[in-house]
Amino acid sequence: MERRTLPAPWTDVPERFRRRGMRWTPQRRAVVEVLAETDGHITGAALVERCRARDAQTIPSTVYRTLDVLEELGLVRHGHGANGREEYHVGPGSEHGHMHCAACGGSWEIPHEAADRIVGALADTVNFEVDVSHVTVVGRCRDCSRRASA
Amino acid sequence: MERRTLPAPWTDVPERFRRRGMRWTPQRRAVVEVLAETDGHITGAALVERCRARDAQTIPSTVYRTLDVLEELGLVRHGHGANGREEYHVGPGSEHGHMHCAACGGSWEIPHEAADRIVGALADTVNFEVDVSHVTVVGRCRDCSRRASA
DNA sequence: GCCCCTATTGCAATAGTTTGCAGTAGCGTC
DNA sequence: GACGCTACTGCAAACTATTGCAATAGGGGC
Numbered sequence: 001m002e003r004r005t006l007p008a009p010w011t012d013v014p015e016r017f018r019r020r021g022m023r024w025t026p027q028r029r030a031v032v033e034v035l036a037e038t039d040g041h042i043t044g045a046a047l048v049e050r051c052r053a054r055d056a057q058t059i060p061s062t063v064y065r066t067l068d069v070l071e072e073l074g075l076v077r078h079g080h081g082a083n084g085r086e087e088y089h090v091g092p093g094s095e096h097g098h099m100h101c102a103a104c105g106g107s108w109e110i111p112h113e114a115a116d117r118i119v120g121a122l123a124d125t126v127n128f129e130v131d132v133s134h135v136t137v138v139g140r141c142r143d144c145s146r147r148a149s150a
Numbered sequence: 151m152e153r154r155t156l157p158a159p160w161t162d163v164p165e166r167f168r169r170r171g172m173r174w175t176p177q178r179r180a181v182v183e184v185l186a187e188t189d190g191h192i193t194g195a196a197l198v199e200r201c202r203a204r205d206a207q208t209i210p211s212t213v214y215r216t217l218d219v220l221e222e223l224g225l226v227r228h229g230h231g232a233n234g235r236e237e238y239h240v241g242p243g244s245e246h247g248h249m250h251c252a253a254c255g256g257s258w259e260i261p262h263e264a265a266d267r268i269v270g271a272l273a274d275t276v277n278f279e280v281d282v283s284h285v286t287v288v289g290r291c292r293d294c295s296r297r298a299s300a
Numbered sequence: 301g302c303c304c305c306t307a308t309t310g311c312a313a314t315a316g317t318t319t320g321c322a323g324t325a326g327c328g329t330c
Numbered sequence: 331g332a333c334g335c336t337a338c339t340g341c342a343a344a345c346t347a348t349t350g351c352a353a354t355a356g357g358g359g360c
Contacts, residue, residue, distance in 0.1 A: 066308095
């Protein structure tokens with residue numbers, strides 16, 4: 001009997017680790033537990049901080065390395081935010097890029113339709129296969145650009 | 151009489167600085183001179199290194215702050231490379247984003263047509279005004295995706 | 301249940317970038 | 331040419347992320 005089962009899409013993660021000859025460790029469990037409580041996005045630094053809140057012994061490099069592994073397994077995806085910092089998208093199935101408003105600092109997901117058009121644009125013109133989840137565009141959101149032109 | 155005039159698009163930069171109440175300093179001149187010799191792109195770290203090659207006293211923070219100012223004046227634009235590090239596009243008039251191949255590490259400019267379609271995609275769907283020069287998409291280039299599917 | 305192999309961890313060092321602050325020095329003015 | 335205001339610089343510290351290495355500890359096999 002397991003003391004605590006991981007929630008929803010993470011239930012079989014330990015097993016997936018082991019099947020690939022990787023090990024399921026307390027440190028990895030901690031990172032996954034924090035991710036399981038995370039809704040959508042989190043930066044590398046924020047994740048480290050949350051892990052540290054649960055266990056002050058948390059070592060950053062371990063967290064980052066765990067993230068690399070989780071990415072390999074397809075459980076998270078990383079991109080770079082507007083400031084160039086690591087940003088992780090949690091959970092598979094929700095591949096999406098981000099748009100970041102340079103004026104108000106807001107951040108949103110790029111809607112599917114727009115994402116498809118972006119992928120199409122580069123596929124058509126130069127045969128480049130875009131990794132949508134890694135896209136972050138910077139610019140001005142509707143509200144800020146309206147405000148600026150007012 | 152000026153001892154050395156700055157080349158091509160940089161000639162009136164000192165004056166532009168002064169007109170905006172900013173000062174033209176030896177440190178800024180050094181950065182601009184290096185940029186003037188730069189073709190297209192350069193990373194923050196590389197620029198610091200080149201400045202240091204001319205003057206070993208160069209302080210990184212000064213270089214980065216100078217870049218901020220130059221960006222304000224529209225003389226350079228920055229984006230974030232695939233690894234999240236600063237990358238500067240030198241010279242106005244050449245606004246463009248980048249695409250970076252995660253497989254071979256190559257990097258190319260996003261062609262105009264594709265850039266327009268990307269801007270259009272986000273303008274149409276969510277009224278987001280993309281700053282093209284700040285876009286870096288990651289994915290697989292033509293050669294690498296062909297190789298992968300072979 | 302114990303062993304051993306090797307995947308992981310902890311730690312320290314490093315790289316790249318940013319920020320706060322006190323002292324310095326452009327440059328417009330007189 | 332000197333003066334003063336304040337935009338810059340230099341420095342040091344802090345942050346985010348990465349890497350190498352020796353020590354540790356999963357977990358499959360016996």
